[in-house]
Amino acid sequence: MRAEIEAAAGEIRESLALLRRHLDWDNALRRLDELNNLAEDPKLWDDPTRAQTIMRERTQLDTSVSGYRALERDLADSLELIEMGEEEGDATVVADAEAQLYALRERAAKLQLESLLSGEADANDCYVEVNAGAGGTEAQDWALMLVRMYTRWAEQHGFKTEWLEESAGEEAGIKSATIQIKGHNAYGWLKTEAGVHRLVRISPFDSQARRQTSFSAVSVSPVIDDKIDIEINEKDCRIDTYRASGAGGQHINKTDSAVRITHLPTNIAVSCQQERSQHKNRAKAWDMLRARLYERELKIREDAAAALEATKTDIGWGHQIRSYVLHPYQMVKDLRTDVETSQSQAVLDGALDPFLEAALAARIKGQSDEDSAG
Template sequence: MSDLLSALEKKIKKFSVEITLDGEDDARDALVSINAGAGGTDSQDWAEMLFRMYTRWMDKKGYKFQIIDYQPGDEAGIKGATIRVAGENCYGFMKVESGVHRLVRISPYNASGKRHTSFASVFVYPEIKDEIKIDIDESDLRIDVYRASGAGGQHVNKTSSAVRITHLPTGVVVQCQQESSQHRNKEIAFKVLKSRLYQLEKKKQDKKMQTLHDGKDDIAWGSQIRSYVLHPYRMVKDHRTDFEMGDVDRVLNGDLDPFIEGVLLS
């Protein structure tokens, strides 16, 4: 009987979560941008830990993902990365991860062994397909090509195949370096640019759609959505719902559903 009740509770919770995913863009695929904050090597290492956490979560969900951009850190970790994620209600689930993530631990990069706080930001955008018309004037673009720096395990092209596109009117910058073809990198970067510009336009038209894009200016260091504490105790806490989990390793290995579902159901 207890097993039956447990199975029933899981089905009810799954249904409760699914009915919250009724937003205009919730069914879309997602573009996830992870960036290290101030704090040098520690923050860059933390950004890479988040990158690993999210890709493991994507694997668990059965989502397909592609690394669009990967910028290695100066000594360790990453300065930033962008991931394209595809799957059922992908954006609907991932949109709640947008914000500042805070890590507290003993720094492995500090010889004195002091406790250190690192920050990294996560921004999630819905991927806009070709049926959404975003007019982009070629004269408003600056396109730069450069040599790919490469990510672990990724093919590194020795020629200048990486592409960076700057949309001059808005200052939006996107880049892609993961494909060996400059043409393919430009195509992917242009698609990301369209998605970013769509977000800016949507925000102007409907200020109430805060779940789509709260804006970087609204998310300051210190106003984190979640804290991951490894010292002096071990705990992950979501500051929006006050949900806590003591098994930090489990969370960092991709067990994010309790946090995501908690926000969606709050």
């Protein structure tokens, strides 16, 4: 076999070895057997909370083990096809098998990276909140474009999205919105999206077709379960009710059922208008507030208080993590990792993986460097 094929196979084997080590393979298989036996116990659902925890762990572990086995099997199949094609002189078979091998190398690298999503809340669903910066309609349209980008990304990964709150823009777009993204490792993948996002384009709202720069801030927090104890003193909170607004048409409530809770010590505010019932919106808002406070504690524990404060400063120059330029050229560039692409529309349609992977790898490398220094 040619050297490049051997090199690609070697990279995949290296990823497999790291995945196996990370999974602690023998213990993982034993634990999966235990969880499968527990899942078959008819009394399991007598305790729904425990049952959900067990089923969640079983699904996650089964996904990891199945992913490793599929990778191992597909590598063997691709190499066997290449060898067979070369022996028979069938260039088409060889070319197809090579293409499979190179695609497999990308898949292996991604699985290896995903295996490192082992932070305290990485596996959880997440809330994504987008707030328009100064700039009126243009900035509000940009905020809506960002929400659409994350929704598209979620759809492409088989995740579900749910709109929880929306404050409509004056002419177009949104002033703010919060969505919940549901799927394994949703928070782990999206947590690095927190920060200010900058758009440069010819504004469709400017009659003189001038180029404008807009900013929107994104915050990401994990959805947390009842096992994580976050104490909130209700005396520290202000609760406001108001009439829901947004693009809901006939579904928008005509009563003051939307709820906003502001945690006064931290000035963290959350809103929910998803349900027609004020009681349900209030319960959901408390869950969201707990998530935001938990995310804050996580950041402090990671010694990243400064990064947290940066998301609370003015939404403008000096605080952005990524630039999206649509005029006079096409370019999306991450200012932390230097990853860039000229496929701006594809990114706005949800093609975020190269940015997410690079940001995650950089964060993990930074943590490894800190551990080595310590």
